[in-house]
Amino acid sequence: MAKKEQRAITAPAKKKNVFQILWRYRVLELMCLPAVVFFFLFSYMPMPGIYVAFVKYNYRKGIFGSKFVGLKNFEFLAESGKLFTLTRNTVLYNLAFILLGNLLAVFVAILLNEIRSKWFKKFSQTLMFLPYFISQVLVGLLVYSLLNYDTGFVNEVLLALGREKWQPYSDPNVWPVLLVIIHLWQQTGYNSVVYFAAICGIDAEIIEAAKVDGANAFQRIRYIILPSLRPTIVILLLFALGGIVRGNFGMFWNIIGTNPMLYDTTDIIETFVYRATMSDFNFSTASAVGFYQSVVGFVIVMIANFIIKKIEPDYSLF
Amino acid sequence: MKKKLLAVFLSVAMTASLAACGSSGSAPAAGSDTKTETKTEAKAEDKADDKGTADASGVDTSEHVVISYMTTGDPPEAGSEKEQNLNDMLAKLNAILTEKCNAELAMYYIPWTDYLSNYNLTLARMDGSVDLVGTASDWLDAWPNAKNGAFLELSEDMLKTYAPKTWESVPADHWDLCKYDGEIYLMPEDNYAQWTNHGWIYRLDWAKEAGLANGVHSWEDMTTYVKWVKENKKDLKNVWDSDGTQYAQMANGWIVSHSDFVAIDGICSGALWGGSKSDLYTITAPAMTMTDSLVEYAKMMKEWDTAGVWPTDVLNNTSGSNRDEFRVGQVAVEQHHTQTWTDLCSHTPANTIYVDDPKAETGIFYFGEEAKNIVALSITHGAMAISAGSKNPERALMVYDLIRNDPECYELFNYGIEGVSWEKDANGLRTTPANYNSDTQNINGMTNYWWGRNDDLEIKDATRNWDAIDALYAEYDKIKIDYPYGQFVPEIDDIQGKIDNCNEQYTNYMKQISFGKYNGTAEDIVAEMQAALKTAGIDDVTAALQAQFNELYK
Numbered sequence: 001m002a003k004k005e006q007r008a009i010t011a012p013a014k015k016k017n018v019f020q021i022l023w024r025y026r027v028l029e030l031m032c033l034p035a036v037v038f039f040f041l042f043s044y045m046p047m048p049g050i051y052v053a054f055v056k057y058n059y060r061k062g063i064f065g066s067k068f069v070g071l072k073n074f075e076f077l078a079e080s081g082k083l084f085t086l087t088r089n090t091v092l093y094n095l096a097f098i099l100l101g102n103l104l105a106v107f108v109a110i111l112l113n114e115i116r117s118k119w120f121k122k123f124s125q126t127l128m129f130l131p132y133f134i135s136q137v138l139v140g141l142l143v144y145s146l147l148n149y150d151t152g153f154v155n156e157v158l159l160a161l162g163r164e165k166w167q168p169y170s171d172p173n174v175w176p177v178l179l180v181i182i183h184l185w186q187q188t189g190y191n192s193v194v195y196f197a198a199i200c201g202i203d204a205e206i207i208e209a210a211k212v213d214g215a216n217a218f219q220r221i222r223y224i225i226l227p228s229l230r231p232t233i234v235i236l237l238l239f240a241l242g243g244i245v246r247g248n249f250g251m252f253w254n255i256i257g258t259n260p261m262l263y264d265t266t267d268i269i270e271t272f273v274y275r276a277t278m279s280d281f282n283f284s285t286a287s288a289v290g291f292y293q294s295v296v297g298f299v300i301v302m303i304a305n306f307i308i309k310k311i312e313p314d315y316s317l318f
Numbered sequence: 319m320k321k322k323l324l325a326v327f328l329s330v331a332m333t334a335s336l337a338a339c340g341s342s343g344s345a346p347a348a349g350s351d352t353k354t355e356t357k358t359e360a361k362a363e364d365k366a367d368d369k370g371t372a373d374a375s376g377v378d379t380s381e382h383v384v385i386s387y388m389t390t391g392d393p394p395e396a397g398s399e400k401e402q403n404l405n406d407m408l409a410k411l412n413a414i415l416t417e418k419c420n421a422e423l424a425m426y427y428i429p430w431t432d433y434l435s436n437y438n439l440t441l442a443r444m445d446g447s448v449d450l451v452g453t454a455s456d457w458l459d460a461w462p463n464a465k466n467g468a469f470l471e472l473s474e475d476m477l478k479t480y481a482p483k484t485w486e487s488v489p490a491d492h493w494d495l496c497k498y499d500g501e502i503y504l505m506p507e508d509n510y511a512q513w514t515n516h517g518w519i520y521r522l523d524w525a526k527e528a529g530l531a532n533g534v535h536s537w538e539d540m541t542t543y544v545k546w547v548k549e550n551k552k553d554l555k556n557v558w559d560s561d562g563t564q565y566a567q568m569a570n571g572w573i574v575s576h577s578d579f580v581a582i583d584g585i586c587s588g589a590l591w592g593g594s595k596s597d598l599y600t601i602t603a604p605a606m607t608m609t610d611s612l613v614e615y616a617k618m619m620k621e622w623d624t625a626g627v628w629p630t631d632v633l634n635n636t637s638g639s640n641r642d643e644f645r646v647g648q649v650a651v652e653q654h655h656t657q658t659w660t661d662l663c664s665h666t667p668a669n670t671i672y673v674d675d676p677k678a679e680t681g682i683f684y685f686g687e688e689a690k691n692i693v694a695l696s697i698t699h700g701a702m703a704i705s706a707g708s709k710n711p712e713r714a715l716m717v718y719d720l721i722r723n724d725p726e727c728y729e730l731f732n733y734g735i736e737g738v739s740w741e742k743d744a745n746g747l748r749t750t751p752a753n754y755n756s757d758t759q760n761i762n763g764m765t766n767y768w769w770g771r772n773d774d775l776e777i778k779d780a781t782r783n784w785d786a787i788d789a790l791y792a793e794y795d796k797i798k799i800d801y802p803y804g805q806f807v808p809e810i811d812d813i814q815g816k817i818d819n820c821n822e823q824y825t826n827y828m829k830q831i832s833f834g835k836y837n838g839t840a841e842d843i844v845a846e847m848q849a850a851l852k853t854a855g856i857d858d859v860t861a862a863l864q865a866q867f868n869e870l871y872k
Binding site for chain 1: 441466467562563629630631633634636706811814818819825827829830835853854855
């Protein structure tokens with residue numbers, strides 16, 4: 001959609017009226033129509049519903065008929081005294097997920113690209129992709145079966161080796177590492193596809209020319225592939241940053257559950273809000289939190305975009 | 319510049335819409351996959367029959383409608399024999415209902431996993447997908463839902479016209495307890511004797527072996543018992559295959575056993591606020607005041623944890639099949655209420671411990687025994703409401719009136735088909751036929767009708783261990799008090815955030831305390847909890863509730 005708008009605005013200098021411009025690009029417009037309709041239906045139409053964050057929602061009166069309560073719904077998060085810890089955990093986890101995730105994805109994509117055996121390439125790609133399709137509920141159970149103290153696989157192995165048992169479900173400090181590993185295991189296969197596609201899109205002639213000039217594999221990666229991937233990396237990072245205050249609820253909820261011993265290092269905004277408001281089923285509070293996350297996400301994207309624009313204007317989103 | 323502005327505008331719009339989408343937008347859709355509907359017949363027309371409710375003269379039942387009855391519980395597996403048995407019963411029941419009020423009943427289950435969220439979510443949909451709603455003021459958010467507009471106000475005219483028997487059978491002072499803001503929202507289960515006070519259910523025969531000749535009568539006895547079981551019954555799966563949710567009843571149990579605290583129902587899941595038997599209308603928060611006792615509790619539970627009473631990772635344990643394990647002798651403890659004990663102590667086909675071990679006996683140590691502090695059930699512990707989204711509220715009332723008061727419908731709905739799921743013995747007691755299979759023919763366990771059982775129509779179950787049960791009930795009757803806060807519907811809109819935060823802190827610390835999973839000393843963890851509760855605003859909530867109490871009672 002953004003592309004269409006740009007086109008329309010940077011239209012030829014000859015002064016044409018809007019309708020002429022619209023007519024001229026009718027084929028392109030038709031092509032982006034599905035996307036426009038999609039975003040209109042699912043992103044713009046429900047937008048007025050954000051008002052629910054400012055009312056005491058009554059089922060029968062509906063969103064706009066309910067009593068307006070101002071910022072009351074936002075007080076809950078502030079009063080919890082946990083806003084800082086929660087935001088910190090959420091942001092740090094996401095930062096680790098985004099940075100390490102993209103780094104590993106690029107690395108994997110390059111490795112895949114260098115594999116010569118076609119069969120092995122497809123095989124390893126599929127194998128890495130599979131965890132992406134496992135539901136978080138199963139992941140939670142899987143992790144529990146591996147790590148629990150009494151009957152967990154890891155502990156059985158440790159016991160067999162004559163080592164002391166390990167008690168991760170009572171130790172908050174191990175979870176940042178474990179959760180990052182689990183996330184990478186699940187997401188890397190999927191993320192690497194994007195980069196792999198970008199690598200495939202690099203003009204083969206450049207690589208051929210480098211080969212002729214005597215560049216070895218490492219030099220080709222360092223001087224051709226990585227620089228070519230830069231715009232993709234930057235854009236994906238920017239997109240990801242917008243969601244940096246939105247935690248991966250499914251993963252945290254299913255793995256950590258409601259074990260308060262681990263909250264110090266694993267409680268994110270979503271899990272806290274779910275636990276605390278689950279009992280009174282409060283749409284309004286939940287929306288207020290969603291709104292808070294959106295605002296913070298927006299600010300972060302703007303800042304990141306601003307910085308990137310200063311450094312390399314071509315790569316910024318706008 | 320224009321381009322810039324446009325871009326900024328678009329991105330604002332995008333992020334904002336994410337918020338809107340994530341909250342309100344997802345609400346109606348999310349619950350739909352968890353619901354399970356068992357319809358017995360082809361869908362009848364849904365056309366609303368908007369007859370004025372004030373017109374009490376004639377009841378128009380010309381149109382056949384399906385009344386959807388919502389209850390908590392797991393549905394029988396689709397296509398299973400169990401489902402077939404349920405449908406057989408419903409077919410019979412619906413034939414009667416069709417004849418009497420041209421309506422039929424369909425089950426609508428809210429499965430136990432995250433039941434409260436799904437329950438509320440389903441009510442919030444308000445699309446007419448449910449009509450009769452099983453609810454409860456203490457464990458199913460009846461009042462919050464009434465306030466949120468999920469339940470229909472039931473006018474006297476309406477009740478008199480469409481549910482006349484129910485209207486007559488419930489005395490006026492009971493109807494008063496079902497009112498909020500002058501309107502009746504609930505039809506209470508007020509004529510059914512049951513006790514849902516919690517306690518420790520244990521193997522009495524093992525307790526005797528452990529040297530407790532009279533069984534368990536204090537928390538200290540219980541400690542002796544669990545330690546003895548751990549030492550002497552090594553082939554058990556666990557002494558108690560607990561999961562992390564048990565903390566609330568345990569903590570509340572400790573508190574009522576060591577004080578005369580009486581909790582107020584329905585404020586939040588933990589029993590954080592209440593009065594005391596000696597001074598009913600002064601609000602206290604035992605989490606803050608019973609410091610020494612809670613320290614003692616924390617120490618005792620650490621002792622249990624160290625002894626290995628529950629699985630090491632109990633806080634992440636989600637298995638939750640302890641009760642069935644108790645029935646077959648894999649565990650030695652169950653924490654639940656008296657009503658559950660009446661089942662577990664009886665020689666029913668499901669309780670195989672009594673067949674495997676002729677000496678087996680099951681006792682209960684009820685919470686509050688030491689302090690002689692038990693409270694009878696509130697009549698809205700089970701009640702029926704009509705969804706405000708119902709398209710046929712009148713017919714729903716008529717159906718309810720029948721399944722609550724008509725002997726034939728009542729027996730079908732509660733026990734199943736006579737001769738298949740149950741039969742009467744020579745003494746007129748209810749027993750099971752010879753080829754009865756409790757796994758597939760237990761209709762009572764499928765209709766989950768806990769919202770209007772009626773002692774006038776109940777047929778005593780011959781399989782129950784009435785000697786033990788009657789003895790306990792007699793003991794209860796001697797010390798019980800009636801639930802004193804039936805008329806109190808707390809106004810908590812202004813303090814909801816604080817209550818949520820207090821409950822969250824209480825939950826987090828009580829879980830650690832109740833399962834002995836804390837670092838540092840017992841004194842430290844209790845002090846830490848109290849500090850956290852203070853920060854969360856527990857004093858403000860106590861004060862606000864006290865103000866409402868003063869208005870109502872003083």
